[in-house]
Amino acid sequence: MEPLPTGISVLDREFGGGIPSGSVVALKADAASQSELILDRFSRVRACRYLTTVRSADAVEAGLTADDEEGETVVRDATGDDPFAAVLDATAELAEGETVVVDSVGPLEAGDREEYGAFLGELRRRVDDAGGLAVLHALKGAAADRNRVVTEQVADVVFDLRTTVTGTEIANRLVVPKFRGGAALEEPLKLKLTDSVSVDTSRDIA
Template sequence: METLPTGISVLDREFGGGLPSGSVVVLKADPASQSELIVDRFSRPRECRYLTTVRSADAVEESLTLDAEDGDDGDERDHETVVEEVDHEDPIDDVLAAAADLPERATLVVDSIEPLEAADRSRYGPFLTDLRRHVDDAGGIAVIHALKGETGTNRVVTEQVADVIFDLRTTVTGTEVVNRLIVPKFRGGAALEEPLKLKLTDTVSVDTSRDIA
């Protein structure tokens, strides 16, 4: 099983080079957080098909361009990222069609999963199974951006099928905004034993400041 870089150097070091190929990754985050910066980083290392279910393709392309210019590691987008809006009437078929046509070792991003989770359980479960099979056939990675809030019952299915779960927790105190990344699930590897404190401004970096109780 090949290991593919995440695009975030500190995570790659923690995971011994990256994530196992064929993995379905779920990034859970608050809608008001800077989690899109993390999704952007996942799209950089390899050819990527970026499927947007809520924002317009133009808005996504603009944010990807801006983020790539401000990379904290000096990373540039050396591979093509194709951004597409999914059919709002039937997003499941659009995502599966893109997954079936995923180039070898490429990344498939679904941003965000909530419109698909609104489908009946009888259809959503098989969708995730087919998505995982297509990604595994391509030897790539699927990144599912899953926003927290009033999620339906299918969120449990999303997390159950996922091979890796990144849980971004954002807390606001009187003096700062703190972002901690927790990895409670990692098939084919070792989950992080402790939360990873991140700085999410216009870039993604590790926050080395000490917490003051």
């Protein structure tokens, strides 16, 4: 399985070039975090279909970085009464190596468990056939509890972005507890998330 770059250089170095093609990635994060910056990087590095299930397509396009590095990012609206059908319709005939971003997966997790499992299986098959990636933006919260275990079980890679706020700083630590086809990180990676993604080199003071 060819590693596909994430667009985040420090992660690509840690993972030997990127994430194995055909993988499903779950990005867990607080809704009030800067996790969309990580999605932005995934969407810029090669051709991408960015499927929005909550926000309008115009709002997503306005927030994405304009200058794609390699491929075009196409934003599609996947809102509505049947998000399963909307996402699957939008992922037909994926190009070789294409990335699919689902932002967020919450409305799909809220559905029937058997239907959701079947949906994930079909999405995985499509990205595997195309040798691409699927990135599921899995926001944390009580509403996600219903089928989040299914998301985490099916996912090949789990990114857990943990944001903590103290009186002096906002700290973002990326934990990678699961990585099929590679090695998970042994310790959290401290990230600086402002208007871009970089490594936070500041020292923690106890």
